[in-house]
Amino acid sequence: MRYSGPVFDNHFHLREDGLFREAARAFKAAGGTALNIVNLPDPSVGLDRYYERVYERTLRIADAIREDVGLQVMVTLGPYPLDLLMFSGAGRDPEMEVMRGAELAIKLYSEGLCSCIGEVGLPHFRVSDEHMDLSWKLLGQILSMAADEGAPVMLHTMDLGADGYRRIEGLTVSAGMDRRRVVKHHALPQDLLLGTEIRISLLATRPNIRHWISVRKPAFLETDYVDDPSKPGKVIPPDSVPKRVRMAEQECEDCEELLHSAFHDLPAEVYSVDFS
Numbered sequence: 001m002r003y004s005g006p007v008f009d010n011h012f013h014l015r016e017d018g019l020f021r022e023a024a025r026a027f028k029a030a031g032g033t034a035l036n037i038v039n040l041p042d043p044s045v046g047l048d049r050y051y052e053r054v055y056e057r058t059l060r061i062a063d064a065i066r067e068d069v070g071l072q073v074m075v076t077l078g079p080y081p082l083d084l085l086m087f088s089g090a091g092r093d094p095e096m097e098v099m100r101g102a103e104l105a106i107k108l109y110s111e112g113l114c115s116c117i118g119e120v121g122l123p124h125f126r127v128s129d130e131h132m133d134l135s136w137k138l139l140g141q142i143l144s145m146a147a148d149e150g151a152p153v154m155l156h157t158m159d160l161g162a163d164g165y166r167r168i169e170g171l172t173v174s175a176g177m178d179r180r181r182v183v184k185h186h187a188l189p190q191d192l193l194l195g196t197e198i199r200i201s202l203l204a205t206r207p208n209i210r211h212w213i214s215v216r217k218p219a220f221l222e223t224d225y226v227d228d229p230s231k232p233g234k235v236i237p238p239d240s241v242p243k244r245v246r247m248a249e250q251e252c253e254d255c256e257e258l259l260h261s262a263f264h265d266l267p268a269e270v271y272s273v274d275f276s
């Protein structure tokens with residue numbers, strides 16, 4: 001099989017002081033064509049006008065990748081699920097600050113500067129009950145703001161089993177949000193068989209791709225590349241998605257449609273972006 005359509009990484013972070021353009025160039029050199037650049041939390045910018053600074057920088061990074069590397073780029077902006085710990089640790093009102101970040105992300109979405117709200121959701125490790133309850137409450141509010149604006153949402157959460165997905169789906173439905181425009185980033189391969197309406201985004205590891213090919217369920221692929229030189233090997237390399245496409249070409253006779261759905265149809269349905 002030979003695949004010749006777009007190759008899209010659904011969750012990719014870049015830093016101006018990381019590999020930055022070089023990481024995007026490695027993705028392109030391996031055959032990648034489009035990236036979803038998600039903002040990275042960075043307390044070093046200071047907590048005043050925190051989201052203005054973090055989002056502005058992400059938009060600047062996206063422009064640099066479009067212009068200097070020549071990739072198609074969509075942007076995802078939103079308050080990271082652990083931001084509330086950062087604000088409450090600094091003696092600030094976490095609810096007010098996080099909602100400010102959500103409102104700004106929605107505003108930038110309405111101006112066409114980003115295509116998705118995220119990554120938002122729940123801490124992926126144990127936090128106090130108080131913080132977990134607040135996370136659920138804020139997620140519900142963010143989902144209903146996104147629903148009002150018609151914006152898709154990228155979720156960051158702990159691993160979800162069937163019950164976890166059901167609870168998220170319940171929250172999504174009561175927020176008036178279309179479940180099919182909500183994406184679970186860093187989902188597990190077994191999530192493909194849970195029958196959830198929430199969209200699955202899989203880490204592009206070899207075992208995950210082999211599982212995906214065997215079950216043939218729609219999913220995004222991602223690296224969750226974090227571009228942090230101080231943590232080498234923390235995540236899979238930036239060129240992993242195009243490399244897995246080459247692997248699928250070797251190992252699968254008839255995977256064109258599956259790949260095309262991951263890189264073209266799903267981005268169009270969920271984010272209203274057209275990668276070709």
Ligand SMILES: [Zn+2]
Pocket residue numbers: 011013038119224
């Ligand atoms: Zn991320």
